[in-house]
Amino acid sequence: FSNLTLAGFRDFYEGEHDLVRDVGEDSHGTMMTGLLAADGKFRGAAPEVDLSVALALGPSGTSGQEDRVAQAIRWCRITQKADIVSLSLGSEPGDGMGIQSETTLAVQEALDAGIFVVAAAGNTGDDPDISDVSVPANLPGVIAVGSSTRSGGVWSNSAGGSLTNPYGDGNRSYPDQKPEVTAPGVLLFSTTTTLIEPPYAYSTGTSDSTVLVTGALALILELHGAALAGDDGVIDSDEMGIVKRALASSCDKTGIDGSPHDARGGYGILDAVQWASDIAFELNLA
Template identity: 40%
Template sequence: MEESIPEVAMNPQLENDLLIVRKIVSIGTGIMLILLAGFLYSVIVGDSLSFVKPRDALIDSEDAYQDLIRMPSGLTGKGVKVCVVDTGIELDHPDLEGYELKGWTDVVQGKTNPYDDNGHGTNMAGILIADGWLDGIAPDVDLYVAKVMQENGSGYEEDVAAGIDWCINMNTNIISLSLGGAPDILPFLNSGGRTIEDAVADATTRGIFVVAAAGNDGGEDDDGDVASPGGERRVICVGGVTQSGGPWAKSSIGNNGGSLFPFQLPRNDPDKKPEVVAPAKEVPVLNNKGTWSSSSGTSAATVFVTGAIALLLEQNPELASNGTSSDVSTIDQVKDWLMQTVSPQESQSGHDNKYGYGLLDIQALLDKAIES
């Protein structure tokens, strides 16, 4: 005969508490499953979270822009020394994993380890050297970075000049100056020290290519000329286009006819400003938080041209400032090739004050160098 086990009465309060706990656990489990399903869907389908990979739209945009400027295969910028003067660089990013800078200087705070407390410098460097979900124009260049701008985007002209001087002392081949075309960078403060124009003149005299942004004040607020130092004769000044190849509305125009105030002589070919245009609207970039996004500005366009020159110098090392034939005339020669190989707008004849001589065509530039 089996003995019955007497039922033990549960405390009503305890039973109610357990019921509440079960409900909380069920709800929490449901939320976790929903989040997990969304995460897996985003990874598999492609519209992923920014800290996992860039959105498909960014990858597609990068492909479209690289097709637009006829990005070649087989060249990576290897052996070419490029110096980016900006807000710094954050190397802790999936698309920069394992990348080693060749040189770093911090004019602002004097820190010995690379950092970017603003983000713009990382945006620009990624266009050049990203090697992951996004692909830079010249990922194998020897990169030097000079931090010259503060966290809020302000800075002093003599600090920028000091950064350029450092690039010169590092014997770099190309100096990339996107600051004039950065969307949130404030005007440089001048305290009477060495000017950016002085430093740029020293660089070009040594045969170092200097690429600079035209600026982003196009439209009603345009001041009538490109941003400094893009107006300097031997600087390659870069305006912006959209993904369709049309001019980006905010890209600054050049004043090439001369003026009395401020005094400026008329500019001649191949030095009319801007010389060339490149991708500027919603360009895919790396962020200093380890994520991805897009950025608009002639600052981005500048880096595309910097990358193009790096590929040119890899193909034709004799053109580099540490090569056998590089001097001021080499810069003039490359600028002439740019003028001849860019793609003008339909019905465009000669130089356009907004569109320059035309849209960057990297493959045509490389072909021209081989023919010459």
């Protein structure tokens, strides 16, 4: 991170706002930051991104108080004026973050403000008692991200999505079926605590995949953000729909055997170049 200057840091866990750190036992935040913004020998998905970091989870990966995550999301929206909120976290449906929780309300506020939200689908694919992706990835406007393996298949623990929409009547429909996309998420090499030498380690999970989709979207907004916002300079629900439709149409469907949508594989594996191209086509820029 030699050239990384944070756009902002806020500690919603202990209130130590001047001490940038990772309190996680497994250095989860540092690993996700590396996958996004590392700028050394190993480079992240978007190494020149303007990055704000909100510390909202404790050492074990839980916040203790669910509204801390909501506060972090609102800080990203109101104070940092973020373009994307990346959430490498989630709660099992029906546990912790409910559909009317402060976190889901904060996510919906971000979406309504034209901020893209990318969230982990969850690592519960092997649990028959869990029938949907994590909260808040299960919100209609959120891009829910599952994990693909190195061989291009769907990771066995990547959570599956339900046909039904828990926030309304009826079934989910294109392009909001869950999850929307998978991205590499098995044994990714990233930065970790400096207590290890060299400070690198492998990481696996939908959290990792989420960061790669976030990085791709950040680069796409750098390329097409002004055109998406239009004359009024605001990305509204119509423009967000363009981005989601382009994501669905651009995914590589090899890993889901050409299916239009798979309950665990989504619309397919992330193809960032094709995603950008499909957005340009929808905006008549191609």
